[in-house]
Amino acid sequence: MEEQRPILQMTDIHKQFPGVKALSNVQFRLFPGEVHALMGENGAGKSTLIKVLTGVYANDQGTVELEGRTISLQSPQNAVELGISTVYQEVNLCPNLSVAENIFIGREPRRYGRILWKEINRRASQLLKERLQLQIDVTKPLHSYSVAIQQLIAIARALDVSAKVLILDEPTSSLDQNEVKQLFQIMNQLKNEGLAILFVTHFLDQVYEMSDRITILRNGEFVGEYLAKDLPRIDLVSKMIGKELHMLEDIPKTTEGRIGMDEVLIQATALGRQGVIAPFSLQIGKGEVVGLAGLLGSGRTELARLFFGADRTDQGELKLGDVGGTVQSPKQAINQGIAFCSENRKTEGIIENLTIRENIILALQANRGLFRTIPRKKQDEIAEEYIKKLNIKPSNPEHLVKNLSGGNQQKVILARWLIMQPKLLILDEPTRGIDVGTKAEIQKLVISLSREQQMSFLFISSELEEVVRVSDRIAILRDRKKIQEMNGQEISQHNVLQAIAGGNSTHG
Amino acid sequence: MLKKQYLPIIVTVALFMVMFVAGAFRYTGFFSLQVLLNLLIDNAFLLIVAIGMTFVIISGGIDLSVGSMIALTTMVSASLIQNVGWSPWVVIPLVLMIGATFGCAMGALIHYFNIQPFIVTLAGMFLARGLCYVISINTITINNTFYMSMAQTKIHLPGGNFISISVLIALVAVAIGIYVAHYTRFGRNVYALGGSEQSAVLMGLPVARTKILVYTLSGFCSALSGVVFTFYMLSGYGLHANGLELDAIAAVVIGGTLLTGGVGYIAGTFFGVMIQGVIQTIISFEGTLSSWWTKIVIGLLLFSFIVFQRIFTTRRSSRRG
Structure with missing residues (x-):
């Protein structure tokens, strides 16, 4: 594998957002027929790197080469055309359209401009059956299937667009164990067919089960690229965190000394x-x-x-x-x-356009009644206290929550309930x-x-x-x-x- | 086998048939083909405008400017023909162009500045209505021979029944609408856009073009509807089609299109319009009821349809989780 040329090579990638250096000097290579895990804590720059690779963001510096040729990625559409396809954690397909249509939309077979539905349905069934061993009714709308199946359908679409590089961004987060197994089988099969797969996950077990190679990012910087078999688990974690982890x-x-239980x-x-x-x-x-x-x-x-x-x-x-x-x-x-911290922090917890402080005091304020405002000074105190206690980053309470990483958003929600002293x-x-x-x-x-x-x-x-x-x-x-x-x-x-x-x- | 997603449209068709049969039992002379055809004759313009509206709503948007656009079309047509003396062969293509351009401009604002369609088309509604009064504050009556003949020509059908030319235009528009919605890439992109705009972007679909085209199409449909309305009224007036945008939205929703976008059928809209028509007809057959009862019944129907859609969609999404 080492002698091969990488199908994808990203060199010295820089990306600056207002006030934040998101990526600096990041390297990434991907070989055909391998699963390459991209690891890093939240906020390490994984998402940004993937967004550069899928044409959502433009990189400020550095080059991206695909099959030895330098490419410039203008848009997601552009990336897909070049053969870089992505399957996201929240399946990015249209729930209202049929399975077959989701695979072929934008590329429908046509005759004189007329979409050939029979052809679409036939080809979709065939594709799912032959490449993913999935036999389902492709004329049903996507939303009638489970997230696991929807993800496979997204992969099918990516494959059919003739992907050379497949990015799987947290694909297993909402799958149960059997579904994960099924997905892994398919990943292995695709890998053996020579596809290059970039795999992002938080599950260490899955990283070691699936990947051949691991690239680690930390704080937007490149830490290193390793062969999975040469990198012990504890080293991986300490490299991600940047300190020895006990x-x-x-x-x-x-249970000794516990009282009241x-x-x-x-x-x-x-x-x-x-x-x-x-x-x-x-x-x-x-x-x-x-x-x-x-x-x-x-x-x-x-x-x-x-x-x-x-x-x-x-x-x-x-x-x-x-x-x-x-x-x-x-x-x-x-x-x-009694307080409840929901699993859907995006939809049921965080209010993205409010600041950290406002998000933290939300429940307390609601409980007091909206006409008895908590004095600003008190608000600041509470916010400061919990930002320190939970080690929320950035520590400025006036920062908008939408700019925080997932982990820090979760801490903000926790703080919100903790101040209620449930x-x-x-x-x-x-x-x-x-x-x-x-x-x-x-x-x-x-x-x-x-x-x-x-x-x-x-x-x-x-x-x-x-x-x-x-x-x-x-x-x-x-x-x-x-x-x-x-x-x-x-x-x-x-x-x-x-x-x-x-x-x-x-x-x- | 009937598919579950067709349920809303089946309900609409069934409701139309029930109403028509009920009318037939209650009133003598109701049960005839001509009564049915009159529904089309009297609502051809609504049907045309509702087709454009269906596309807009499926895409997840709304277009409030259509009623005013119809008024503006009648006004521009009437003044150019009566006061300036231009030929209908120039005037009609011109007003269609104006409608499409107007829609295109609104679509571009909505897309490129990322503004809610509601507010952009509301502004469009005021603008178009206001422009009518710049042309004239009075009614301009048309006595051009072409328009007169379009208004009066009856296309005879076997059995002594007839339809107007407007009906023909509306039915062709419906047929084209169905074809575009289901058999062209543009149509499918509209559905995808309504299903999930973010996904549509990430799947590499031409979101900008589709969005702008949807409003262009709606603008064109309202201008075409305006032309048909001019045939029907033989005049231009700033108060024509006042509030028609809401009738069109009602027809689309009653026709089974979800206001949240992504789901809907032109055929459903057709029956949505016909239901409004049949309510009007029943009320006129009743004789003693005020025509405002039409609004009351449509209001109640809308309530029940929206609740029905809600139940239908919640049940669907709860099945997933």
């Missing part, structure tokens, strides 16, 4: 909602971190929403330990000290799409808040490692049913995985 193993997991904060008894989640019982103690583990679609979010009163229950009851009240609406939940904070995938360093920070924060301030957490995550690390107790869900609870010494990745997969568990 945080990953470093969290003390002792026996005191019930909230208790769900046979709580359920027809067709959404089977009746379950779950209690959360004071200062306890209860993890919810299960595959995507196993009912984790749905369970959490019942705790917040966001969906109606049709059986069972939810009781607060100390006062004996119930929770029937989000408003009630908030009044009782008794129970529900965190739904708080670290999704966030770099390793910030992930560890958030995990540490959860643990220290539960220890020091007796705050309880309901913690949902797709990453086993993470749930296992932070949780005092884990409830395991499968097929929209709570199947098991694990405590103390029982909790290990191995046991949880087995329970999720339905191994030898006999618990009901």
Whole structure:
């Protein structure tokens, strides 16, 4: 492979945004028939580099060569024409159009200007079947299929445009394990056919499972290019973060000296909602971190929403330990000290055009009533305090939130709920799409808040490692049913995985 | 096999048939082909303007300027023919050009300055309406022989029924509209744009051209509708077609096009217009009811259709998650 010439070579790429140096002196090469992982924390410049490569941004300096010829990328359209195709995490196809049309739009086979629908449908079926082993009705609208299938359709489109370079940007974030497996099979097959694949992901396991080569960026600068087999995991992480990392193993997991956990904060008894989640019982103690583990679609979010009163229950009851009240609406939940941090931070959390300060005080202000403004001085104090506490970057509270990286946006949302001093904070995938360093920070924060301030957490995550690390107790869900609870010494990745997969568990 | 996405349009067609049959039972003389054809004769201009509107709404936009554009077209036509004495063969192509240019300019503003279509076309609406009064504040009656003959010519159909030339123009426009929407790249790009503009950009579709063309098309359709309206009224007047843009939007929505864009059918719009027509006809057959009852019924219908669409789309998206 080393003797080959790279199909794509980016040399000394610079990109400056007003006030920020997004990329400086970045190198990147991609060989045919390889999967190359682009790694870096949020804000390291991965997205910017990809946007340069797909013609969304123009680079200020440096050259991009494709098959030995220098190219200048003017627009996404231009990049696609040159053979650089991208499949994004949020599938960028049109949900209202049929599967076949999504593959062929803009390039429809025509006769005398008339689109040949039969030809489109036939070719789309054939393409999906032959190259992706996917047999589906291509005349149905795209939105009737799962995100995983939609992603495969996006790949099919990219392939059919005769891609030489395929960029997969966080393709696995919203897939469950089987879907990931299917995607990887296809990636391997395409790689063997000689396609060059640029793979961006936050999952280290996936990086090592799939990639031949790894390029690391940090703070917009090129750290290095390595063969995956020569780069131990711990080195990868420390290179990404720029310091030796002990945080990953470093969290003390002792139940000793924990007080109050026996005191019930909230208790769900046979709580359920027809067709959404089977009746379950779950209690959360004071200062306890209860993890919810299960595959995507196993009912984790749905369970959490019942705790917040966001969906109606049709059986069972939810009781607060100390006062004996119930929770029937989000408003009630908030009044009782329950806060919910949704998994969709873009749509349900962050207000992009407000500043960090405004985003942080939002819930507190709403709770006080809109006519009793929090004094500006108080606002500044709160913002400063939490920016420091959560290590939010940039630390200027007047910065617009839309310019922050995903991890820092997540911290802003966390700050918003933390200043409410909730008794129970529900965190739904708080670290999704966030770099390793910030992930560890958030995990540490959860643990220290539960220890020091007796705050309880309901913690949902797709990453086993993470749930296992932070949780005092884990409830395991499968097929929209709570199947098991694990405590103390029982909790290990191995046991949880087995329970999720339905191994030898006999618990009901 | 019927596909689920055709449900809104099926509801519209069924509603039209129910209304027509109900009218036929209640009033003598209602159930005839000529009553049906009169729906077309009286609503040809609305049909034409609604076709352009359908494209705009599918693309995710809105065009409020169409009613004023019709008025301006009648005004320019009338004044050039009556006062200046130009030939209709020059005037008609000219007004069509004006309409298309006007739409094109609005489309360019919407796209290049990234302004909401609502506000741009609202400005266009005031501008076009105002320009009418620059030409004249009074009605200009047309007695040109070509226009008279266009207004009065009846195309006879077997069985003693007839339609007007305007109907012919409208039906051709519908046929072209359906073809363009479903069998041309431009048409499909409009759907893609309405489905997700960001995706359309990233898929390399010509978003700028499509967006501007959509408003150009709508401008052209409103000018064509203005020409047909001139045949119908035989006059130019600044108050003609006042509020017609809203009738057109109502027809499009009742026809099953989603206001959020991405989904809709020209054929649905056709029935949306026909439903409005049949309500008017029923109310005129009733005799004692004020014509404002048309608005009341259309208002209620719109409410129920929007709620229906909402339920239809939420159910669809909840099935995904």
